Amino acid sequence: MSEAKTDPRILRTRKLIMDSFINLSSKKEFKDITVKDITTEAMINRATFYYHFKGIYDLLDKALTEVLFVNLNCRDYENSDLTKENLVSLFIAITDFQVSLSNRCHRGYEETIARIIRDQLEVILFRMLVRQHPDEVEEGLKLNATMLSWGLYGASMEWRRNRSSVSPEKFIKTAIPYIQNGIGN
Amino acid sequence: MSEAKTDPRILRTRKLIMDSFINLSSKKEFKDITVKDITTEAMINRATFYYHFKGIYDLLDKALTEVLFVNLNCRDYENSDLTKENLVSLFIAITDFQVSLSNRCHRGYEETIARIIRDQLEVILFRMLVRQHPDEVEEGLKLNATMLSWGLYGASMEWRRNRSSVSPEKFIKTAIPYIQNGIGN
DNA sequence: CTTGATGTGTTGGATATCCAACATTTTCGC
DNA sequence: GCGAAAATGTTGGATATCCAACACATCAAG
Structure with a gap:
């Protein structure tokens, strides 16, 4: 109404x-x-x-959402599952975005940027998980999204430390099996 | 001031x-x-x-000026002479623009478009001629610009009649010597 | 430390843009 | 032809944007 x-x-x-x-x-x-x-x-x-x-970091926050969605090729991200391909796309979007940002530490802004990226990642991942598992309780999915967002961001930091050795796509793909199937027993 | x-x-x-x-x-x-x-x-x-x-034809009028200038690669068209190269560029700009317009006769709008193109051509040509011949009387240069604008437009119409046979550039270049040196005696 | 230069945010009055509504004209199918 | 749908222009009041000016923080140079 x-x-x-x-x-x-x-x-x-x-x-x-x-x-x-x-x-x-x-x-x-x-x-x-x-x-x-x-x-x-x-x-x-x-x-x-x-x-x-509110300021340039508020813009960064909202622009990042746009970038992530564009790189995911989904305007209707609401209707997308958390597939292996989407995970790879997300990771590439992150690394692409980060190389366009400053490498030098700039008065602790690195941590601000990191938080923004993780927050946006978490929102997207959570929405995908909810869609994929409509019957699960949301608390578990939420925590899953949180941990995945931290993990993906950490992986991007690790990739940055020696970026010249391998492409982001290949880099993240080595971890995909563990994400999909768990660490086993 | x-x-x-x-x-x-x-x-x-x-x-x-x-x-x-x-x-x-x-x-x-x-x-x-x-x-x-x-x-x-x-x-x-x-x-x-x-x-x-004022309307869509007023927009067309002003947009055409832009297109012609862009295709001439001269923001400072004021400081450009009427060289052979510029004549060719102008002709190509015209034909390019015309093929993007309607081919069908649309309630006599063809004539409106033609007038706009000639008017803009005349303005540009006149400015170039004044710069190139600062000592000549302006009346003569004005008439020269008028005739050249009609001539160029007429050439573009002639080119349209059998456009597949030859490129606009090659087409107009066959006439350049007469424009530059006159018809002789 | 001082000074000048540059970037960040904020404010009140002026102005370009928006909207909704209207009349008129053009287009198009029957 | 006729009527409906769509495009063209126009208007007055509401609102987003502009400008100039301001205070404040940061930073490099002397």
């Missing part, structure tokens, strides 16, 4: 900001991207940016 | 409309493009379109 559609200007402006940010991320280190850079590229006023986002 | 810079919203909206129009032109026939199509793609309100343009 309560629809309350949002003003088209809001949708347009958000899209302009998101696109500009993602575009800039592929050209510059994250730590070098300023709010002014984004608003200039998006052709909107700096004040307008703060009307929509 | 009098600067009076225009509101950024105006520049952004105009760009969104132009880009959407040019984008749509490459997918649909011109006669099938409606104002609603453009505003939907540009994510702006239909009323806003009329705030900026």
Whole structure:
């Protein structure tokens, strides 16, 4: 009954900001991207940016969701199962995104970024798990999603330590069997 | 002294409309493009379109200028001479644009489009000629630009009649010597 | 430490854009 | 032809966006 559609200007402006940010991320280190850079590229006023986002990390939070979904090729992520292929896609999305970010530690922002990535991962994984196992209690699925998100992020950190040796896809695939079948007995 | 810079919203909206129009032109026939199509793609309100343009032919007029300049690779067209290369570029820009428009006669709109193309051509040619011959009287250069614009447009119509036989570039190059050196005596 | 330069956030009044509604014209099937 | 559907333009009040200015934090250079 309560629809309350949002003003088209809001949708347009958000899209302009998101696109500009993602575009800039592929050209510059994250730590070098300023709010002014984004608003200039998006052709909107700096004040307008703060009307929509609490700050650049709030934007990062929401943009990351977009990136993960795009790399998953699923606008209807709600209807997607947690398949082996989706796990690989998620991992690749993470590593792709991370190399576009700063490598240098920037005043503890690394941990902020890490938290954002894990949070978004957890949300996506949880939704997939709920869809895949509609009869299970949600608490167990939630914890499963939490642990998987930490595990995937940790794997991406491990991959970063020696990225030149193997592709992200091949790297994560070595772990897939354990994720799917457990560690056994 | 009098600067009076225009509101950024105006520049952004105009760009969104132009880009959407040019984008749509490459997918649909011109006669099938409606104002609603453009505003939907540009994510702006239909009323806003009329705030900026008198109608779809006013947009066509201004967009055509953009296309011609882009195909000329000269943002600073003011500082460009009327070289052989620029003539070829102009002709290619015209034919490229025409094939993206409707082929069918659409209530005499063909003539409207033709007039717009010639008008824009004339403006560009005149500016180039004035720059190239700063000492000549402008009346002569003006008439020269007028005749050249009609001639170029006529050549594009002739090329359309049997376009499959030869490329626009090769087609116009057969006429370049006469344009440059005159018909002789 | 001081100074200048740069980035972050915030605010109040001005303005471009939105919406809903309307009249008119064009298009198209019957 | 006729009527319905769709496209074109136009208007007044609501709202998102812009601008200029401000306070504050950060950082490098002298």
